[in-house]
Amino acid sequence: MSRSCLPLTLDKVSFVASGTALLSDLSLTIAPMRRLIVMGANGAGKSVLLRLCHGLLDPSSGRRIWANGEARAQQQAMVFQRPVLLRRSVAANLDYPLAVAGLSRAARRARVEQTLARFGLERISDQPARQLSGGQQQRLALARAWSVSPQILFLDEPTAALDPYATRVIEEMILQFAEEGITIMMSTHDLGQARRLAQDVAFLHRGQLLEHRPAAEFLEAPQTREARAFLSGDLIW
Template identity: 45%
Template sequence: MSHLLPLTVQGAETTHRGKRLVGPIDLTIEGAGATVIVGPNGSGKTTLLRLLHGAARLTHGEIAWNCPMDEAQLHQAFVFQRPVMLRRTVLENLIYPLKVRGTSKREARKSAVAWAAKIGLSDMIDRSALVLSGGEQQKLALARALITAPKVLFLDEPCAALDGRATREVEVILQAAKQNGTRLILSTHDMGQARRLADEMLFMLGGKIHEFGPADTFFEAAQTASARAFLKGDIVE
C-alpha cells in the first residue's frame, strides 16, 4: 500500500470569481485499486481531480496526504484529457521527467526505450511527438507519467477522444499499472470503461459528491435517485 494514502479531504471547496465550482467535499481515498469519478458534463469531475492533485486552488477546507505535501507531489502524476506533448521526440518526451528528477542520462535513456516498447512506439522514438496520432500521443502521455513509478496517478477522461482499439491499449496499460501498485483516480464518461477499471465509484452532481462506494454496489444497487437515473441514461441536472 502506498505511503501517500489515505488521502483525506474535509470540507474542501474551490471557487472562481466568487462562484463555487466544487464543494464542500468530504472524502477519504485509501487502499489499492482504482477510483472512477462519473457524472454529467459540468458536474465538477475535472475540477475535483485538479483539486486533489493540487492543480486547483483550495479555497476552503483541508486536503491531507499521509505524508508531507511536498513529498506527496513527488510521487503522483496527472494525465490530461488532451495530451500535452513537449516539442521534442518521443524518446525525449519519455526521458524528460526522469531528467528533472536527476536520473543519469544512461538510465533515463534505457528506461525510455523500454517504455517506448511497452506502448508500441519503438519504431517512432526519433519522431516528433507532435506528429503522432491522438491515440499514440495519449499512450505517450501515459507512459511519460508512469515512467517515474508514481504512487498515485490522476487521469482526466484519458480515452475521451480515442477509438476502440486505442482505448483498449490504454486500458491494458492502466490495468498493468494498477496491478503494479499505482493507485488510479480517474474520470470517465464511458460506463463500460468504468465497469472494467473501477474498484470504487464516485458520482458527482452540481460540484458535490452524491455517492461514493464499491463499484459492484454502485452498478447493481445505486443508493441515490440521481445516480440511478444517471446509470439509466436519463438527463440529470
C-alpha cells in the first residue's frame, strides 16, 4: 500500500459551468478517519463538491491536493444516488473495478468471494444486478465500492431514492465502513440522517462553504443565518 492519500485539501477551488459559478473560492480540508456530512439545499453545490473531490470534475481555478501527491488518488470510491450497475451478474459487477485496476484473475476471484461473503450476497451472486430491488442495488454499489479497499468513500445522497428500511441498512453499512477506518464524505439533505452519521458537517449555500465544524456544534448552534434557516426548515434564497 502506498502512503495515505489523506487528508485531501481544497485550496480556493472554484468550479464554473456554462458561465455559472457552481462552487466559488472554496477551501476545505478533509481529515482522515472522519465522517464528514455535506449539507445544503438543492442546488447548493453538494454534488459538484463531491464529484470535484472524487476527480470526476476538475476545478476551474484553485487546487485539489491529495496528501500523497497523486493527481487522482487510486484508493477512493464513490457511490451515487442512483447506482449504475452493469447489465451483468452481481459477481461480475464486483469483479469489474478490480479488473479495471489490473488485478490478476485469481486475486479478483478471491476478493469477489470475500466481498460476497462480507455483505451476505453469495445467494444472489449469479443474479442479474439490474433485477435487484433499489435497496439491494445500492447495497451492491456499496459493496463494490468497498471491494476496492478505498481510503475515502464519497457518497452522493445514497439513500435519497430508498425506503426507510433500506435507508437504515445503508446507514449501518456506512457506519461499519467508518469503523474499519474508511474516511466518509457524504452529502444529504436529510437532517435526521446527518444527526445519525455526521462527525463533521460542511454546510454549503449557493456554492459557498459557510460552515465546516464538528457535527454537534453545527447542529446545536449554527453560526450563519442561512444554516439556522436550513436547519429550521425555512426556505432561504
